[in-house]
Amino acid sequence: MIIEPTIPALRRRHPAGRHGLSGGVVLRVALAVAFVCLAALPVLAGTLALRPEIAARGDVVTLGDLVEGAPEALAGTPVFRAPALGESGTIQAARILEAAARHGLRAVETRGLxxxxxxxxxxxxxxxxxxxxxxxxxxxxxxxxxxxLGVLFDGAAPPVPAVADDAALVAEDVTFDPRTRRFTARIALRGTEGRMLARVAGQAIEMAEVQVLQRGFNRGDTLQAGDVAVERRPRASVPGDALVDGNEVAGRSARRTLAAGSILRNGDLQRPEIVARGEIVTIVYEVPGLVLTLRGRANEAGAKGDVVSVTNPQSKRTLQATVVAPGKVSVQAATPGPVAQRP
Incomplete structure (x- = not known):
């Protein structure tokens, strides 16, 4: 339908001067007024036009979703099925115009879509x-x-269809065997009893947090805090002497070769060795009121606080000494006990 605005006739007015408005001027003014009126009419009349894209809010697409300016009485009328949750699609403009015409909307602008x-x-x-x-x-x-608890599903991951952004999942009709730790359940949306999304089965496994090596180490290598990470492993596969506290790792050295990905155990690490086997060390011999120092050779490696054997190269005597510092050991003389008196 073409809307033709009615423009009132312009009355000719003559100024006080000799000449009035020419016919050309009057015509141009009339055309300008007509153009302004025509431009304003769609806004005043409430133009119907296609929207270039929409976001469906349910299972159907309505006239109000597709046609901008659709009357309130018709806006909620369903005309097409919406895509599945999380999916997208297109509707041909010609089909939308046909659907709109069936409900009395015939002057819908396509906007070139x-x-x-x-x-x-x-x-x-x-x-x-x-x-x-x-x-x-x-x-x-x-x-x-x-x-x-850790959950191990039978087979591949359970196929669950897409859900609304604000949807929450619940497990219903759950069965559980404490002996075998097997379970079955029905996965559904919260608040929609009976609407099953998937049925799952599997085993509920008790898990434990352990310290796991992030790279391999040779014997004697020193570990830093970033060399281990906390991981959850099935408790049945965790050794009883697994290291629990990661704060005990930094500054310790590997007692033997350790593979990446292995669980750290208490016996895997040791304090760093500050005395090497065969190293010439300073032996500090202490007795009450006297301190002697001499050179000796360590027969074994040791960390601070370890007791190692050392040999005096002059006397060839072997002593048990405590490692106190790098290249230094200490020998404490036994404190003599009280002397027994004759009766």
């Missing part, structure tokens, strides 16, 4: 979210400590 993009908000569900739902249900219904 040949199609309209439709996107439906949603997100993919990852395995961690399914695990969290299962662990929460096991803790609630079967008194299992979720903090130390």
């Amino acid at each position: 040949t199609q309209v993009a439709v996107r439906r908000a949603g997100r993919r569900v990852d395995v961690a979210e399914v695990e969290a739902a299962v662990k929460a249900a096991l803790e609630l219904r079967h008194q299992v400590d979720a903090r130390t």
